[in-house]
Amino acid sequence: MKTTSVSELKSRLSAFLADVQRGEEILIKDRNRPIARIVPLTLNGAYENEESVLVAAGVMTLPESDVLPASFWRWKVAQIDEKEAVRVVRDERDED
Template sequence: MRIAGVREAKARLSQMLQDVRRGREWIITARGKPVARLVPVARGGLSLEERIRRLEDAGIIEPQPREVRDLPPPLPFPEGLAQLWLQEDRGE
């Protein structure tokens, strides 16, 4: 594992990414304190559903309350209503 400050990371990002592709990890520091880690992306990792579940479990995203197909159909609007609203909003 290698360590670089923000300034160095900005200047050497391409080289750092090449290192990461080879499996090397980088820690990026700001004012001497670690703030980020560059690591290789796991190949054949978690499925989309598993990643979403983990984000929900961590409180980063909220679960979808119900399936989109279970929602009622959108309300129909008369033709030209959106244009009328835009004109009113613009003061035309």
């Protein structure tokens, strides 16, 4: 966590906000007394009302991070024949 004074924050606000965007927390002091903290928004703040309702109902949980786990990149990709994929899409489209 970085620490700054009110006057330094005012003069370098853009730089501090860039730090916050990278995940850094900023503690703001006035005469060496902590008065505020700037923290990155959590993912919870990025979701619309519909998702909030689903979370409250216990139907859905929000991700803990917006970064995919390393294991995601090791998953094998399904090998699907192109003609079969086209047939499935057309069949689904024709159902309506």
